[in-house]
Amino acid sequence: MNLLGAQIISATPVAVEIGLELRPDLEQQHGFIHAGVAWTIADNAAGFATQSLLAVEDGVLTVELKINLLAPAKGQRLIARAQLLRAGRRLTVARSDVYAATGSTETHVATALGTFMTMNGLADKT
Amino acid sequence: MNLLGAQIISATPVAVEIGLELRPDLEQQHGFIHAGVAWTIADNAAGFATQSLLAVEDGVLTVELKINLLAPAKGQRLIARAQLLRAGRRLTVARSDVYAATGSTETHVATALGTFMTMNGLADKT
Amino acid sequence: MNLLGAQIISATPVAVEIGLELRPDLEQQHGFIHAGVAWTIADNAAGFATQSLLAVEDGVLTVELKINLLAPAKGQRLIARAQLLRAGRRLTVARSDVYAATGSTETHVATALGTFMTMNGLADKT
Amino acid sequence: MNLLGAQIISATPVAVEIGLELRPDLEQQHGFIHAGVAWTIADNAAGFATQSLLAVEDGVLTVELKINLLAPAKGQRLIARAQLLRAGRRLTVARSDVYAATGSTETHVATALGTFMTMNGLADKT
Numbered sequence: 001m002n003l004l005g006a007q008i009i010s011a012t013p014v015a016v017e018i019g020l021e022l023r024p025d026l027e028q029q030h031g032f033i034h035a036g037v038a039w040t041i042a043d044n045a046a047g048f049a050t051q052s053l054l055a056v057e058d059g060v061l062t063v064e065l066k067i068n069l070l071a072p073a074k075g076q077r078l079i080a081r082a083q084l085l086r087a088g089r090r091l092t093v094a095r096s097d098v099y100a101a102t103g104s105t106e107t108h109v110a111t112a113l114g115t116f117m118t119m120n121g122l123a124d125k126t
Numbered sequence: 127m128n129l130l131g132a133q134i135i136s137a138t139p140v141a142v143e144i145g146l147e148l149r150p151d152l153e154q155q156h157g158f159i160h161a162g163v164a165w166t167i168a169d170n171a172a173g174f175a176t177q178s179l180l181a182v183e184d185g186v187l188t189v190e191l192k193i194n195l196l197a198p199a200k201g202q203r204l205i206a207r208a209q210l211l212r213a214g215r216r217l218t219v220a221r222s223d224v225y226a227a228t229g230s231t232e233t234h235v236a237t238a239l240g241t242f243m244t245m246n247g248l249a250d251k252t
Numbered sequence: 253m254n255l256l257g258a259q260i261i262s263a264t265p266v267a268v269e270i271g272l273e274l275r276p277d278l279e280q281q282h283g284f285i286h287a288g289v290a291w292t293i294a295d296n297a298a299g300f301a302t303q304s305l306l307a308v309e310d311g312v313l314t315v316e317l318k319i320n321l322l323a324p325a326k327g328q329r330l331i332a333r334a335q336l337l338r339a340g341r342r343l344t345v346a347r348s349d350v351y352a353a354t355g356s357t358e359t360h361v362a363t364a365l366g367t368f369m370t371m372n373g374l375a376d377k378t
Numbered sequence: 379m380n381l382l383g384a385q386i387i388s389a390t391p392v393a394v395e396i397g398l399e400l401r402p403d404l405e406q407q408h409g410f411i412h413a414g415v416a417w418t419i420a421d422n423a424a425g426f427a428t429q430s431l432l433a434v435e436d437g438v439l440t441v442e443l444k445i446n447l448l449a450p451a452k453g454q455r456l457i458a459r460a461q462l463l464r465a466g467r468r469l470t471v472a473r474s475d476v477y478a479a480t481g482s483t484e485t486h487v488a489t490a491l492g493t494f495m496t497m498n499g500l501a502d503k504t
Contacts, residue, residue: 040162066192196464292414318444
């Protein structure tokens with residue numbers, strides 16, 4: 001989160017929204033935002049959604065996350081919205097959608113689906 | 127590539143190796159390398175492997191890429207090795223494995239599988 | 253579709269629902285419906301959703317499809333509902349959710365995300 | 379396994395090979411083997427590879443499995459070869475490759491990557 005500068009916009013249990021102001025150094029060779037940035041923000045949103053259901057001393061690790069890139073990401077901000085599909089004691093499954101926004105116009109640029117593991121007693125250090 | 131500072135180590139048709147010197151700003155909250163960095167280097171290696179078979183004026187876009195994180199990534203360098211499993215006219219399928227290395231010791235930290243699309247006439251601008 | 257006996261319940265452009273009456277021979281070793289049946293019905297629903305936007309002479313091939321299993325599948329029927337996330341000229345991205353139903357009670361048992369390719373002139377022979 | 383008629387060809391710890399004689403009822407609309415059959419045999423091989431490292435009273439459940447279809451599957455037999463990439467106490471990550479064979483000629487038709495969970499005390503009933 002620090003490297004990219006992403007910030008939590010809103011968070012309710014099982015739904016989290018993260019926003020990231022786009023900067024030139026996050027672009028890849030074709031002038032679009034690098035897919036790795038979309039993957040990271042999708043992962044962050046899903047991880048926070050998982051975290052929101054856990055005890056304060058527990059942490060979250062990403063087991064796996066697949067992303068499909070739907071459209072080139074261009075704009076002022078990148079937004080990720082995550083939703084829990086299954087919240088288990090050990091494993092959580094979350095979907096995370098990424099949008100590129102300019103003003104109030106949003107384009108759906110990526111969708112991700114992944115698995116997250118609860119790490120008992122391993123709280124985030126942030 | 128620029129943001130992270132990754133570099134191509136070696137490249138033969140259908141097999142590419144990329145290396146990245148690890149830095150504190152690439153770490154996530156548990157002191158390990160952020161999974162987004164592993165995803166990005168896996169994607170880069172697979173994209174370069176795809177590119178290596180194309181005409182100079184053609185480019186590559188990632189359609190989708192799934193990553194499984196196998197172990198925490200800690201070390202001096204992150205290395206991604208990609209291999210083409212199918213090289214089609216339009217779509218290429220590649221596997222990319224990521225290793226964290228300290229000296230000559232390597233740990234397999236992630237494995238990725240994805241689909242890449244040839245963009246005729248859209249060469250990389252780098 | 254023939255081996256399993258799945259049937260289309262409803263279909264509108266970009267959203268398709270498929271139903272399958274469950275039978276003992278579709279169960280795996282723990283008494284639940286085999287995950288391969290869930291994958292197949294998820295794939296079928298997404299493929300039909302893709303097909304619904306194409307010309308009659310065009311066909312659809314699955315490029316890749318990932319499934320996350322959310323809960324054991326037990327019940328009278330298995331239902332898959334697919335939704336298109338991106339409908340391109342060549343590639344379509346679809347999400348497909350699978351539910352096990354007994355009477356009017358549904359359990360969300362699996363979620364899938366995949367990529368489908370248009371095959372111009374290769375219409376389904378069914 | 380019963381519905382499809384797949385059989386274990388060989389199994390060593392962390393590597394399993396499964397074979398399936400192809401039959402007309404496993405074909406889809408284009409005359410090729412249905413992708414669901416490839417997914418199922420890939421899943422079975424990876425599940426058996428995971429099982430091979432467990433105590434006899436423990437079972438295996440598929441958490442998620444992604445498959446990329448590389449070529450149309452046609453032939454006399456379908457073969458899946460699985461390999462463990464990470465064998466943890468709870469979670470195992472496996473790769474599974476599927477080949478269509480006619481005589482001694484093999485075509486690589488699919489590759490899968492997935493996560494499997496150990497179910498302590500839940501042995502397979504087969």
